[in-house]
Amino acid sequence: MKKVYIANFGRKNYEWPKCLKKNTVATMNNLDAHAAWLNNDRDAYHQISMRPSNFLDNKPPTPAVTTRWFNATTTVNDTAGDIWMHCDQNHLWWTESTAAACEIYQMTEPVEIGARPIFVYHKPCLPWSSTNKKGRSLSWKSLHPKARQILFTQGTLAALSLENAGYARALIDDADLSKWHDLPKWKEVLLNSKKTLGSSFTPLERTCYRMAQTALSTAAHSNGQVVVSTLKNKLMSLSLDDMRELLAELFIAQEGLCALTDIPLQLDGEQDDDEFLCSLDRIDSDGHYDRDNVQVVCRFVNRWKSDGDNDAFKQLVDAIRRH
Secondary structure, three states: OOOEEEEOOOHHHOOHHHHHHHOEEEEEEEHHHHHHHHOOOHHHHHHHHOOHHHOOOOOOOOHHHHHHHHHHHHHHHHOOOOEEEEEOOOEEEEEEEOOOOOEEEEEEOOOOOOOOEEEEEEEEEOOOEOEOOOOOEOEOOOOOHHHHHHOOOOOOEEEOOHHHHHHHHHHHHOOOOHHHHOOHHHHHHHHHHHHOOOOOOOHHHHHHHHHHHHHHHHHHOOOOOEOOOEOOOOOEOOOHHHHHHHHHHHHHHOOOEOOOOOOEOEOOOOOOOHHHEEEEEEOOOOOOEOHHHEEEEEHHHHHHHOOOOHHHHHHHHHHHHHO
16 A cells, blocks of 8 residues: 655755645755765765754754655655645645656755755655545644644654554545544543643643743752752753743754654643653753753653663663664
8 A cells, every 4th residue: 555644845844835836745965965865875874964064953863863864865756656745734735646757956955944055856746735535625723633643743754654544545535534533542632632722832832831841940949959968950041931942943853753762752732642742851961951951852761761871871772672
């Protein structure tokens, strides 16, 4: 069966208007990374992607992230007959890729993105549509909150699981969706979303606000207090608003994945398991809540790492992956 992909098109989706006009899906690489991809050299591609000029916020991508970037280029180049979906916050758009050759050309990114020279890959598709096959609008806000979870990605692209791909196809076909909506996990997400309907915050904004408040509270109550032993000083150098903005930037830079395990993070009000909620972690547990010393991880990962060494914990995670 052909796959269903959820995709974004460049930082802040700057290529989306062009994709919509040209009826394509797109991805991009800087010049050196393009050469590494042409040579199928994954190691070189990773090393190039780790250069400071090629990542945001001074936070280098993990090997798992650069592998996804490499694979994204291959996926866009090879796709044919797959369903592609994109959310512009107002509507859910969808198309189907064709067997036509990918158009590859060089351009310069928009100035506000970084003005880097890059190669862009545009794969021809059928015309994009924001309605299902029976002409009904696919309004983003009207979708089930669990559907909004599975049909949105902060990363370059994500292939849906077999179950979620079935839902996406049923949504496009205007078929009966009760098979999914009646599942306990879907009902739980719907219940959680109803608890926060009065909030003007998006799920990401709510999540970042909660993490920033936690950091501020922790810092305020741990300034060298003596209980049985002296507690670690966990000062926070950023204001609450600055910390909220930083956490949102980190979440996007991490492509919505845990910084230590690459497990997809879940947002407040949309979670189906609290253990995968976003949690603010200090990279150096002896350091403060500074711009260069925080990362977003899964709640259970933060608890497991505790005050341990960041690199040592990563080594343990890598050992688990290998086995």
